[in-house]
Amino acid sequence: MTMKRKTVSLGLAASAIVIAAAWAALAAGLIPLWAAETAIVIAFPALVLFLGLWWRAPGGEEDIPFIGY
Secondary structure: OOOOHHHHHHHHHHHHHHHHHHHHHHHHOOOOHHHHHHHHHHHHHHHHHHHHHHHHOOOOOOOOOOOOO
16 A cells, blocks of 8 residues: 555644644534543544654655554
């Protein structure tokens, strides 16, 4: 499976959007605090993971080298 920068960017953008939407909905009073915390706690590790993958992803067709455990 090839991980291109474009593919990883979609995951990065999705997790950032979830965090921003949870914060905005909390600020507007649309969702309770526990719901916003849950969304942010789930989306933040994904954001960090996708940021690392984005950083390492090549622009071409090559695979990402094994990062390790």
